[in-house]
Amino acid sequence: MDILTILRQDYARFPIDQSYDIYAEDVYFQDPLNRFRGVKRYRQMISFIEKWFEHPTFELYALDRVDRAITTRWALSWNTPLPWKPRITISGKSELVVNESELIVSHIDYWDCSPFDVVKQHFRG
Template structure:
């Protein structure tokens, strides 16, 4: 399976059974909330998402590779475990840099909305 096919499959089943073997041991990750390095930290972040949030859906809109960069467009949705069960939606994109071994060495997520807009979704009715 190609790295593109693996990423597509991972988006469909996110956050369950992710293909961590496509990431370098020292992978760099950044999104609007956090920044770190290392596959163990990446696995911990995915585990936190799957443990804390409910009804998670990561919809892949597009994926393309240009040289050593894979670009994905997506929307992440989940239900936050608050008494009123707000449904959260974050549209965004990722830039994944791959090395010559076809391992992801950098995964940077960008959002089409601000952190404030995401926070407000938790309190709007």
């Protein structure tokens, strides 16, 4: 199965049963809140989302590949476990780079909003 098909399937069932074997052991990950190396740490981040966020969904709008660069457009949504259960949404894009073995060596997420905008979503009327 090619990596684009695997990514489509992972987005559809996120955060359950992700395909961590498509990532290099020392994969670089970055988003507006995190920056680290290693598939182990990446797994921990996804496990945190699965454990603490309610009803997380990842909607994939675009998935393109040019040579070793993969770009996605998406929206991540969840309910925060607060008494009023606000539904939070972050839209953005990911830029992935694969090596010659077709393993992801870099995964950088860009959000269309600021982290503060995400916090504000918890308190909108």
